Amino acid sequence: MLETVTAAADWIIVFPVLLPLIGAALLVMLWGVRVFPWLFAALVVAAIIAADVELLRRALATGPMSMTMGNWLPPFGISFTVDAMGAGFALVAASVTFVVLIYAQMDLPETARRDGFYPLLLLLLAGVSGAFLTGDLFNLYVWFEVMLISSFGLMVLGGRSLQLDGTIKYGFLNFIATALFLLAVGLLYGLLGTLNMADIARVAGRADPAPMAAVAALFLLAFGMKAAAFPVNGWLPASYHTPPPAISALLGGLLTKVGIYALLRTLVLLLPASREILEPVIAVVAVATLLLGPLGAIAETNLRRAVGFLVVGGIGAALAGIALADGSGIAGTATYIVHALLTITALYLVAGLIEKATGATDTHDMGGLYAANAPISILFFVLVLAVSGVPPFLGFWPKLLLLESGLDGAGIVERSIEPWSLAIAAALLLNALLTLIAGTRLWAHVFWRSGPEGAQSEAANPGLRRLTRRETWFGLGAASLLTLAVVLVGLFPEPLLNLGRAAAADLLSPGAYIAATGLAGEAP
C-alpha cells in the first residue's frame, strides 16, 4: 500500500481522460435534452486542452511524472505516467478535436449530430488521451479498445451503405490488430511478470532475447496494422473516405498516429534490444510505405481516398525514425506525429469543403474551383506543401530531422556506408517528391482545370456552387484555423523541436521515466 496520498495538484494527470469520460456519460444521460450539446462538448474539450497545457508545461519543466491508481505500489497498481511526448501529443490531439467540433457544426447532417456524435467524439478523445498518458501496457490495450469502439460508432454514424461497407473492413482488421496486441501483452506478461511500462523498461534487458524479439515482432505487426504501414495498410484507403468529412478528419488525424506512438513506446522505450534485432524489418516496411503511399495517391481519383494514401506515406516517414532510432530520428518521428495530427486533419477538412463546393467526390468530376472559391485553393495548396515537407511549412522540420538521422546513420562522413540508413534517406527524399507530385496533380485537377475531365470548353464548371454562409464560417473558418497553426508552427518551430528533443531524450534514456513511478535505483 502507498503511504503517501497523491497530492491534489497531481490529479491533473488523469484529467484529460476523466473529463471526456464524465462528459460523454453526461451527454448520454441527457440524450433527450437537445439544448446545446455542442456547447457542452466544446467546453469539455476546452477544459481538456487546458489540462494538457498544464501537463506539458510540468513535463517539460520537471520531466516525467506518474500517478498510480488504487493505492497499490507501482508494478501492481495501474500507473499513468506522463512524459513530454505523451502530454504534447495529447494536447495537439485535443486541439485538433476542438477544431473538428467547430467544423462538424456545418458538415454533419442534423440526424448524425443528434444520434450521439458528441458522446462518441468525447469517448474517442478519452481513448486517445488515455493511450498517450497511460504507463501500463494492459491499460494501453483498454484505451485502444475504447478508441476502436467509438471510432466504429463514428464511422457508421448516418448509416449509408457506403459507410457500412467501409466500417466492416475497418472494424474487422482493427479488431484483429488489437487481438494481436493483446496476444503480445499476454506473452510479455508470461516472460517478465509485469505490465507496468516503467517496470518493463527496467527488467526487459535481463530476459531471453529470442522470445522478446518475437513479442516485439507481434507489437510491430499489431501497431503497424493500426498505423496502416505498408503490407497491412489496405483498410485505410478502403474506409476513411466513407464517413462525412469531419469524421474522416478526426479518424484520419488521430488514430493512425496513436499506432505510431504505441510503436515508439513499446519498441524504443520498452524493448530497445528487440528493436535492434527487428531493425531491418522496420527499415523495409518504412521504405515501402514511404514510396507506395504517394504512388497510390497519384493513381487515385477519389479525393479523400487520395488523401488517405498521403496519410499512409506519412506513416512511412514516422516509421523511418523508429528504424533509425538515434536522437534526431526519434525527435523526427515525434515531431512528425505532431505535424501529421495537424496537417492531415486540415487536409481532410479542406477536402470536405471541396466536396461541398463541387458536389462531387471524384476528381474526374471536379474542376474550376480556383475561380469560384480562391480561399479553398490557397488552403489546399499550403497543406499540400506542408505534407510534402516544403521548407517554410510544418512538414519540413520533422523530415529534416529524419533526413539528418538517415545521413548520419549512413555514415557517409566516415566512409562506412550503412545501406539501410542510406535507403531510408533516399526514400524520404523520393517520398517528398512523389507527395508533391500527387498533391499538385490533385490541386491541378480540382482547382486549375476549368471543368470536369473531358470537357473541352473553357466555360466554368456548371456543377460548382457557392458555399453557404454557415459553411463558410464554420467550415472554412475551422480549416483556416488549422492551416494557420500549420503555417505558424512551421515558421516558429523552436517549441516543436524542443518537444521532439525532450521526447527523444526521455525515450532513449528511460531513467527518469522509471524514476517517476518510484521504481528507481535498479535500472540496468
Next chain:
Amino acid sequence: MEYAVAVLIGILFVGGIYLLLARSLVRMLLGLTLMGNAINLVILVAGRLVQAVPPIVPEGMSTPPLGSANPLPQALILTAIVIGFSMFAFLLVLSFRAYATLDADDTDKLRLAEPKGGPNPPLSY
C-alpha cells in the same frame, strides 16, 4: 498441463485463422471469437498454472497462502472477455445490417467503397 493448454491454444488459433480466411462475414466473426479465446488462454498460461488454491487472504493474515493461483491474469482475461464480447456484438449487428441493406454476407460483394474496375487514373497533367 501447460503443454496440453498450449496444444489447445494452437488448435484454437488454427481454427480461428482458417475461419478468418473465409469470405462469409459470419464465419469471419466466429474466427475472431476463436482467436480471442485462444489469446485469453495464452494470458491464463502466462500467469502460470498452479494447483487451485484460491487467491483469497485468510482472516488475520496480510498475504494470500503459498501456492495460490495468480489473480492478475484472471482480471486481465475478464476485461478482455468483456471487450471482446462487446466488439463481437457490434460487428455482428454491423454484419447483419450489411446483409439486410447490401444483401451481402460475402466480402466479394462488398465493393461499394472500392468499386471494382473504378475510374482510370487521371491522364491530364
